[in-house]
Amino acid sequence: MTIASLTPSITRILTAPGVDLASISAKAVRRQLLAADDSLDEEWVRAHKHEIDAVIAQVFHNINSGNAPSSEPEPRPKSESPAPALALPPPSAAKVTKAPKAEPSKPKKLSPPAPSSHLSDAQIARQLSAELNTRPTRSASTGASSSAGSKRKRADTKTKKKSKAEIDSEDDDAAEQGEKPKKKARGGFAKEYILSDALASVAGVPTLSRPQVVKSLWDYIKGNNLQNPTDKREIICDDKLKALFGVAKVNMFTMNKLVGNHLSLPEETS
DNA sequence: GGCGTCTGCTTAACTACCCT
DNA sequence: AGGGTAGTTAAGCAGACGCC
Missing domain, CATH: 1.10.245.10 (SWIB/MDM2 domain)
Structure with missing residues (x-):
């Protein structure tokens, strides 16, 4: 088994229908490789992680630059993003890691217009949602909805903790003041x-x-x-x-x- | 133009794993 | 070593898009 021999498999994985190139990570690709090929040994993959990641990045780069073997299932949205702002760095980065570590939020997406810090999480969510929905994400995410769902968690931990506290206090406030659940900001959670x-x-x-x-x-x-x-x-x-x-x-x-x-x-x- | 559909986000809890 | 992320589940909301 050579690293290079993985290229076809990696290409298949990255060009498979429903694969969101903007959010898939090298780790996910490695997992799929393991799942798809019984002859692959987990330890071997781990031992050669960096080399494999480099190949993944190379294939990703090829696909992005239009050299993909074939069927790019997902018609890139009309406007922007010539290349997905994606989770995989260019090959030069050799180190293919999880999306934007630097941008703790959304690997997948189009940098939201720096949400003002005073916005609530819900507002930010709506803003993001609106932002996303202005683009043809629908078709793109239709079959990928499950994977999108699995990705969803990423929401920045700090924000989450803050939000948690906010939620708690909101609930208390609302309860104490007998205030009607102001749009019950939290939907069904409360x-x-x-x-x-x-x-x-x-x-x-x-x-x-x-x-x-x-x-x-x-x-x-x-x-x-x-x-x-x-x-x-x-x-x-x-x-x-x-x-x-x-x-x-x-x-x-x-x-x-x-x-x-x-x-x-x-x-x-x- | 209006209605229906679709999508992603929010919360809580925790551990394992990965990365820096 | 420490920080960040993935993974699970629920309901409801907002907004854009598609279709009639």
């Missing part, structure tokens, strides 16, 4: 759900918003030391959690999913 008996017994209250449910669950898990010490993502269910989830162990991600089964809207139950 929405209160009626908890099932099993969930209520864990959370300790009959109603909570989804994020609060997750929070209280984690409080309970930690308070009872229910995380698997060897894999902290795994939750070892005690009696209450077994009654809740119906399994002896649950992955933290699955837990979030299962929680939904125990939430109901007030109007649904009344």
Whole structure:
């Protein structure tokens, strides 16, 4: 196995329908390589990461410059961006890393017009959304929606923490002032759900918003030391959690999913 | 012109992994 | 070593675009 022999596979991956060149990372390409080729050894890939990344960058560059073997599935948007402002640096950068480390936000996109710092997260989100929607992102993201969704998380951590605090205080303020949920800035997140008996017994209250449910669950898990010490993502269910989830162990991600089964809207139950 | 569709963003929690 | 990111799930909102 030589590094160069990976070129066709990498080309296939980068030119596959639905691949967003502006957001795909070298890491993602390496993963796809591993997934696509059983003969590839993970350790070998790791050991040759830099060389592989260089090849990925080279292929990416070729595709961008129009030398792609074929079918560029995605008609580049009419206007701007001659080349995607993408996650992959030019070959010269040899080091292909995750998108814009320097720009913690959006690997994928078109630099938003420096959102003014006084904007709320929601406003910024809308601004970004509007910005994006002014371009033909729709067709581009239609099949890629899932991958876009998976990317979504990137939202800058600092912003998130700030927002979290803001949200909490907003909720408190609104509650205290009996103010009508000012557009309930947070959409459905602040929405209160009626908890099932099993969930209520864990959370300790009959109603909570989804994020609060997750929070209280984690409080309970930690308070009872229910995380698997060897894999902290795994939750070892005690009696209450077994009654809740119906399994002896649950992955933290699955837990979030299962929680939904125990939430109901007030109007649904009344 | 109006309505329907589509898209991305927000929050919470956590760990593992990657990069600098 | 420390910081940043990916991954999961939910509902609702805003705005642009497409179609009739």
